[in-house]
Amino acid sequence: MLSYSSEYSIPIYAFLLSLPLAFIYYRHFYRPSVDQPVNHRSSDDKPLKTIMQAPRDDLAPPKDDPFTLEQLKQYDGSDPAKPIYVAIKGTVFDVSHKFDVYGLGKSYNIFAGKDGSKGLGMSSLKPEDAIADYSGLDESDTKVLDDWHGFFSKRYNIVGKVIDLPAAVANL
Template sequence: MSFDLSLPLNTLFAGLILWQLRSIIFPVTTITDLPPNEWNESEGGAYSWMPEKHPEVVLWKRYTPQTLRKYDGVDPEGKGRILLAIKGTVFDVTQGKSFYGPDGMYGNFAGRDASRGMAKQSFDSEMLTPIDQPLDKLTDLTSDEIDNMNGWIEHFAHKYIICGELVENGQD
């Protein structure tokens, strides 16, 4: 059996083999192969892999209704972060500031336990347990409302960072 370059398929295979050999013998230099002081210069000074500032680190911790309250996007102690809790899980929803910030349609849930409101699809303030009261046990919810709340938990878990758990006041 001989290798005949006059056949188009054989020519294609030979070309692919030569292309692979070329990339092995003469590897392409990427920007990361250059010393750090030459990275910006290699792209005319326009490229830098370094962010302007390091993003704020989010630590997992335990929150109570009282400690969660300062993360409403308004309180200066919360540094603009927006957190909310659903069924004991605390989510950092700062990315969704247009929804959960002070002027957003879910703004009343910021810095609070939103479990009942999410379960009942209600943004009314009576859906919120006062922060000095025990956590809402949600025992009167229907199975459809519980399913609805669990759907929100799943949605939030895929979209936002889980940054803690909500516990009773005094348990932090």
């Protein structure tokens, strides 16, 4: 029988009691890949909600209109008459239909109107990280950045290319 006098018993019991909660969280919220649609079903056979949008099959053919980093700043969500653009690795995406995410004052507006590749790769929302030069990213962060590029490519129209990326990443 277990003794309650051990100084380790409370942390051990707390850990054991937390396991069912961790399992429930894992079963309901874990997604192995952002590119896989959620196929989880609730007990009444209705699909569970996800915050990740599914890939779209109605995207326009990609454009390669040239943008400088300075020109891209016009599309930061501050002018409601203009679309919102986000560039990743020099590819410019129109994210206007997700104003609730990229619009002025919204959670990911830090990436609007710029190429914020480094910040996306680092999973950082710091303004100093939302820059185009991602050459210093390690292998793991570069993989994250590539995953974001793939995610955006399947969900947002490509409207152009950044033509004045920093030299360190211009040919990557």
